[in-house]
Amino acid sequence: MREVRAMSTDDIVSRTRLLENEIRIMRLEQTRITHEIQNQRDKIRENSEKIKVNKTLPYLVSNVIEILDVDPNEYGEEDGANVDLDSQRKGKCAVIKTSTRQTYFLPVIGLVDAETLKPGDLVGVNKDSYLILETLPAEYDSRVKAMEVDERPTEQYSDIGGLDKQIQELIEAVVLPVTHKERFENLGIQPPKGVLLYGPPGTGKTLLARACAAQTKSTFLKLAGPQLVQMFIGDGAKLVRDAFALAKEKAPAIIFIDELDAIGTKRFDSEKAGDREVQRTMLELLNQLDGFSSTTDIKHHMLHRLVLSRVTHLAHFAVGLRPPVTPCIHIHTLCPSFEEKITTQAEQPKD
Numbered sequence: 001m002r003e004v005r006a007m008s009t010d011d012i013v014s015r016t017r018l019l020e021n022e023i024r025i026m027r028l029e030q031t032r033i034t035h036e037i038q039n040q041r042d043k044i045r046e047n048s049e050k051i052k053v054n055k056t057l058p059y060l061v062s063n064v065i066e067i068l069d070v071d072p073n074e075y076g077e078e079d080g081a082n083v084d085l086d087s088q089r090k091g092k093c094a095v096i097k098t099s100t101r102q103t104y105f106l107p108v109i110g111l112v113d114a115e116t117l118k119p120g121d122l123v124g125v126n127k128d129s130y131l132i133l134e135t136l137p138a139e140y141d142s143r144v145k146a147m148e149v150d151e152r153p154t155e156q157y158s159d160i161g162g163l164d165k166q167i168q169e170l171i172e173a174v175v176l177p178v179t180h181k182e183r184f185e186n187l188g189i190q191p192p193k194g195v196l197l198y199g200p201p202g203t204g205k206t207l208l209a210r211a212c213a214a215q216t217k218s219t220f221l222k223l224a225g226p227q228l229v230q231m232f233i234g235d236g237a238k239l240v241r242d243a244f245a246l247a248k249e250k251a252p253a254i255i256f257i258d259e260l261d262a263i264g265t266k267r268f269d270s271e272k273a274g275d276r277e278v279q280r281t282m283l284e285l286l287n288q289l290d291g292f293s294s295t296t297d298i299k300h301h302m303l304h305r306l307v308l309s310r311v312t313h314l315a316h317f318a319v320g321l322r323p324p325v326t327p328c329i330h331i332h333t334l335c336p337s338f339e340e341k342i343t344t345q346a347e348q349p350k351d
Contacts, residue, residue, distance in 0.1 A: 051111070055133050059124030062132075064117055065095040065103065092117075094132065096125065104130050138249065143227070144242040148250075149220040153210040160204050160211060166331050170195060170212055173331075178216045178252050193289060196260075199333035208333070209256045219253040221246065225262030228281050236263070236281035244288045 004012065070093045092114030094106045110131035112123065122136040157167050177184055177191035184191055197205040213220040223243060230236040247253035263282045 054126050054129070054131070055111075058127075059133060060098055060100075060127040060130070061136065062096040062098040062123055062125045062130075064119055064121045064123060065097050066119055067114065067117055068093045068095065070107070096123065096130065096132070098125070098130070106130060106132070138245065140246050141239060141242045144221075144239060144246055147221050147223050147227075147243065148246070149222055152217070153214040153220060155207055155211040155214055157211050157215070160207055162335075163204050163208065163333060166204075166208060166333055167211075169331050170208055171215075174212050174254070175215050178218065196330045197333060198330065200335060203333040203335055205333050206256075206258070208331075209254065213254045213256075216252060216254070219247070219250040221253060221255045223255065223257045225257060225259035225264070228263050228285075229278055230281075233277055234280070236277060237284035240281060240284045240288060 007015070070091065092109060094109050094114070094117065095103065096106060097103045108131065109117070110125070110133055112132045112135055116135070117123070117132075122139055123132045124134045124136055125132050160167060173192050173195050197208060199205060210220070221243060223239075228236045228239055230239070243255060247255050263278050263285065
């Protein structure tokens with residue numbers, strides 16, 4: 001107030017006009033910003049409509065071949081040359097191959113974050129612009145999906161009689177590394193990659209695996225060795241790869257391979273195409289076993305049903321599946337003794 005009282009009348013009038021001009025300029029700026037906000041909203045609405053139109057099904061199914069980092073500064077432009085705007089974009093670009101067997105380079109990937117894409121991913125693209133609109137779930141063989149047991153096993157260890165030692169070995173090899181993973185990491189202990197159950201038929205091998213799956217709350221994939229013997233070359237190996245890929249996606253999971261001796265025999269020279277295909281399937285199984293880290297939440301249970309002694313039937317197995325080559329635990333199931341049969345019978349519920 002003292003400053004205003006000290007000012008003359010002309011100074012006050014001049015100051016008032018200056019403030020009125022500033023207010024008028026601010027109101028004009030406010031009006032401009034309001035119009036700009038409205039224009040941006042209209043653009044967003046228009047772009048949303050375009051995206052909605054472009055995302056109209058059906059999509060063209062494609063595979064990501066490669067993700068590239070593009071820096072336009074690495075490529076110099078000649079003076080006076082036309083400059084392509086796409087060539088000046090920085091960031092990720094993609095190479096895709098469509099289901100029509102055509103390969104395209106995408107300088108603009110589309111609506112999917114480039115950081116989430118990797119080579120081999122299945123994506124849906126626009127059939128006109130080929131922009132990636134959505135990532136699709138991984139494709140698995142329908143026969144592999146049928147191997148997944150929908151209902152979780154309900155068997156308990158108390159339902160199995162005469163295999164107390166085998167149950168304890170199975171708990172230490174499979175259940176504890178899944179349910180107490182952090183303890184193994186703190187102690188620096190590498191859990192086994194799998195378990196090989198062998199012994200006469202009817203000694204509880206399948207029951208052991210189902211009880212193990214129930215205790216770990218794991219996805220249970222049940223494969224049969226004869227199912228992996230296919231007519232066409234590479235078909236059995238593909239089943240093995242898809243089964244392990246599905247188990248990795250649904251981890252923690254237990255892969256249970258019944259009748260493994262159908263593909264797990266020793267390698268031998270043969271001129272028959274069928275024998276060579278069986279060996280290819282067995283090699284793919286060995287590759288998957290070696291390639292899987294034992295710290296993952298996936299365990300492999302290989303069931304071998306042979307009425308033979310331990311030394312005899314293990315000798316018929318492939319070298320890669322026998323100790324000490326394989327990092328798997330071998331558990332021998334035997335017929336229960338008379339006392340164990342009596343105990344098991346007493347534990348069964350009576351009608």
